Amino acid sequence: MTTNNISDLQARFDALKAQNLNLDMTRGKPAPEQLDLANAMLTIVDADSARSEAGTDCRNYGVVDGLPAAKAFFGEFLEAPAEQVFIGGNASLTLMHNTVMRAMLFGVPGSPRPWCKEPVVRWLCPVPGYDRHFNICREMGMEMISVPMNDEGPDMDRVAALAASDETIKGIWCVPKYSNPTGITYSDAVVDRLASMKTAAPDFRILWDNAYAHHPLYAENDSVKNILTACDAAGNPDRVYHFGSTSKITFAGSGVSAVATSPANHADLIKHVKMETIGHDKLNQLRHLRFLKDMDGLKQHMQKHADIMRPKFEKVVAILERDLADTPGVRWTTPRGGYFITLETAPGTAKRVVELAASLGVKLTPAGATHPNGHDPEDRTIRIAPSLPSLPAIEQATTVMALCVKLATAEKG
C-alpha cells in the first residue's frame, strides 16, 4: 500500500483500470440526502398560506427588495441591519455577477466613471480560489492579479501593497469562512486590514462571498469578524458587498440569495434593480422563512448537513494520511467546514494526477481551475469536492487519487 516503486504503482493502476470506475468529485454539489433534509419545504406554502405574516400576497407582483421578514432573516444571517439587505433570486452568483456588471456599466458610489470607461480594470484574486469568480473577471475583460492565500486569509502584505499603489485595481474576491477551496477562515487581523487598508482606487470593492458562513462540519462554527462594521469603523463604509444564500442549506437550485452592504451601495443597487425586476420570487422566500424559521432553526438544520458531510471529509483526510503521508511535496488541508479540501501535489504534477484519475474513471476538478485563467503556475493544486459522492464512492475515488498522486510523483522522478 505504501510502496513508491513505480512498477508496483503502475501494476495497481492497471488493476484499477479493469474496474471501470465512474466517480465524480468535481463540483460542490450537495448529496441527495442533504437535499432530502429540506423536502418539507416543497409543500410548506399552500393555497391557505401564500400570504406573508405581514399580509402580502406572495403570489402577486411587488416588493422589489424582498419580504420584510426575509430581509430581517438575512440581516441576522449576514450580520447586517435588515434595511441594508437586498433579497435576490436563487443564486448569489447572479448577485455577484450583476454587481460587477453594473459597476462596469454605471460605476459604484464613489466611482469617477463607469469601470468600462477605464483603460484597464485589475482585480485581486486570492489563489487558490473559486473558478466562477475568476470567470466573471475574465468575462468583464479584467486583468486578474493572483495573491497567495495563507492559513488566515490572503497575504495581506501583498494585497495592501497592490491596492495602495495601483488605482486600476478595483477590488478583491474573498470567501472568508471555510474558503473555497482551502477551507481556511480569515483571521480578525485580515478582516481589519482589508477594511482599513489604503486603496489607490476611490471605488475599491471587496466582494465578500460568504458562501459557507453557516456550514461547519462540527458542532462549533468558526467566526469571522464583521466586515461591514469593520469597514464602517475604518471610514470606508462603502467598501464591501456581503453575499450569502441558502443554496447549500435548502435546495442548491432553488435557494434564496441576499446581499448586505452600506446604505449608499444599497440605494444604488435598488435604483438599478428596479429597472430589471418587480421583485424576486416571494413564494420561495416565504417557504424558506416557514421552514428555517430563524437562525436557531438554521443552525439546527446545518448540524444535520454536518452529520452527512463530516464523515466524507474525514474519510478523504484519513485516506490521504494513510496513502500520502510519506509522498514528498504533498500536503492537504483539513477544513472544519465548507465544501472543499485542497490537495497540494509535488510541483508540476497536478494536471497529470487529474489525467491519470480520469483514465481510471475518477473525475476531479480540472487542475488549474483554482487559479485565474485556469493556469496554476506551479501545477500543484487540486480541489477535492467530497459532498456529492457516497461514502464508499469517496473511499474508492480518494484511494484512486492518492495512487495517481504517487504515480505522478514517481513519474516525475
Add this chain to the structure above:
Amino acid sequence: MTTNNISDLQARFDALKAQNLNLDMTRGKPAPEQLDLANAMLTIVDADSARSEAGTDCRNYGVVDGLPAAKAFFGEFLEAPAEQVFIGGNASLTLMHNTVMRAMLFGVPGSPRPWCKEPVVRWLCPVPGYDRHFNICREMGMEMISVPMNDEGPDMDRVAALAASDETIKGIWCVPKYSNPTGITYSDAVVDRLASMKTAAPDFRILWDNAYAHHPLYAENDSVKNILTACDAAGNPDRVYHFGSTSKITFAGSGVSAVATSPANHADLIKHVKMETIGHDKLNQLRHLRFLKDMDGLKQHMQKHADIMRPKFEKVVAILERDLADTPGVRWTTPRGGYFITLETAPGTAKRVVELAASLGVKLTPAGATHPNGHDPEDRTIRIAPSLPSLPAIEQATTVMALCVKLATAEKG
C-alpha cells in the same frame, strides 16, 4: 349623468370627494381570483416528485438553460425550436434588461463593438408603450425616439425610415399582441416589414415582448405572424429576441420566463449566462410543467383568466361609452386581450384627469408613463389597468375617471 356643465360636474365631483374612495387602477397586476386558479401548483411538486421526467433532481444545481421539457414547452409557447429557447427566472423583464445590459457591455452577434463604446445609442419606442421598457433605455443612457402606434402596430413608414438612415439606432421595443397599453395586435404586414427592413446598424435588434401572447379575453385568440421565422426568411436571422413568461398565467411573482432567439444569439446568450448562474429554479419549472401540462392545458387555463378579466374590460368600456360618448376629443381602445385599455383625452388634459381622480381616491397610472421619459407631448394618454380591482370597484373607479375627464375637458374650455 351626461351633463357637461362645469358647475354640475363640480358638484358631482365634490359629492364623490365625501365618499373617501380608495381605488387603484395603476398597474397590470392579476386579481387574487386569477392567482387562485393556479393554487394547485403550490404543492404539485413534493418530496416524491422532485425529479423531472428525464430523471434530473430538480432540487440540485445544474441545467443552465432550463429543463429540456421546459424548453420544449416554451418552444411551443414562443413558436420556436426548443434548442433556441433559454429558460430564465421569475421575470421576462429581467431577461430583457439583461439582454440590453449585455449588449451594452459586450455587444451582440454582429456588433462592431460593445454598445457602451458607441458615442450614442438610440432606440425606437412605439408610443404609447410600456414604461418599464423606457426605463431600461433611460438607465442605459440611450436616446429614445418615439414612433406612433396605429391600429396594426408601430407606424412602419417612420420605423423603416429611421432604422435605415441612422446607424446609431440599435433596436426597437415591441409588444406585438394586445399591446401595452393600446391592446392592438400587430398585422402580418408590420411583422414582415420589421423582419425585412434595411437597418443602418448591422446589429439592430427587435425586443419582442410577447407578454400577452396567450391572454385573450374571448374564446378566440389573435394570431401574430412568427417574427423569428420572418426574420430568418428575410435574411436577418439574428434580428429578434422573443420574450415570454407565465407571470400572468400562473403567479405574477413566481412565474417562469423564457426567450427564444436565433442559434447565434442563443449561443451568445448561453456563453454569458454561464458566468452568472448554474441554472434557474428548476423546481419552479417542474411545477409549471406539471400544472399546465401542455399548450392545450395552458389554453384551457387562460380561458378561466378570460372569464374573470372579460367582464372587467367590458365594464370599463361600457362606462366610457355611457359617460364619454359625447365628450369632444376623447376616445378609447376596446382590446380583445391583454391587460390594458388606452384612454385618449382631449389634448392637454391627461395629467389633470389623473390629478383630479387622485384627489377623489382613485389612483391611475401617472399620465406620461406611456411615453419615453414620462413625457406625453400631447398630454392625452391614460393607461387603464382593469385587472386587479373587483368589478364594483372598477365601476366606481371608471365612473370617477369619466367624470374627471369631463371636468378636465370643461375646465380647458
